[in-house]
Amino acid sequence: MHVENPDRNEIKQLLETYNQVAVVGLSDNPDRTSHMIAKALQQRGYQITPVNPNTDEVLGEKSYATLTDIPHPIEIVDVFRRSEHLLPIAKEAVEIGAKVLWMQSGIINEEAAAYAQEHGLTVIMDRCIKVEDAILLPNKEASK
Structure with a gap:
């Protein structure tokens, strides 16, 4: 089975609708791509929740070891882990009731x-997600 990405209109709608983003593999190192992208999302008004068992806090937000440790609802699970680590993350995303x-x-x-x-x-x-957000919502205010 080959999974197709949604079309751009559906992605735009998802980004307009959902605000709670768990970033799996978010590094506390500002030179890492995950850190830069999460910071940009945060600046655009998304609520970031870091998922990294090796740090207590990233970008001023408490970090959690797993998705299932997060005490509040998550809508988008944004993953910065190698492809071979994705199935357990997908299972946790389902378990917590994520939407994306x-x-x-x-x-x-x-x-x-x-x-x-x-x-x-x-x-x-x-x-x-940062590129899609910038392209699809170019005039987005940071007060979502």
Whole structure:
């Protein structure tokens, strides 16, 4: 089974609708891509929740070891982990009731994508959430 990304209109609607983003693999190192993208999302009004078992806080937000440790609702699970680590993350995303499983640029896992889709999540693979947000919502205010 090959999982297709939603079209741009649907991605735009997701970004307009959802605000709670768990960033799995968010590094506390400002030179890492995950840190730069999460910071940009935060500046655009998204509520970021770091998921990194190796740090207590990133970008002023408490970090959690796993998705299931997060005490508040998460809508988008944005993943910065190698493709082979995706299936357990997809299962946790389903368990917490997330709406979207988003795999960053270069991350593709058909098995994890199919699992998430079968359980009602929208799946986006091999796309950067920051780029999509900037292209689709160029005039977005940071007061979402």
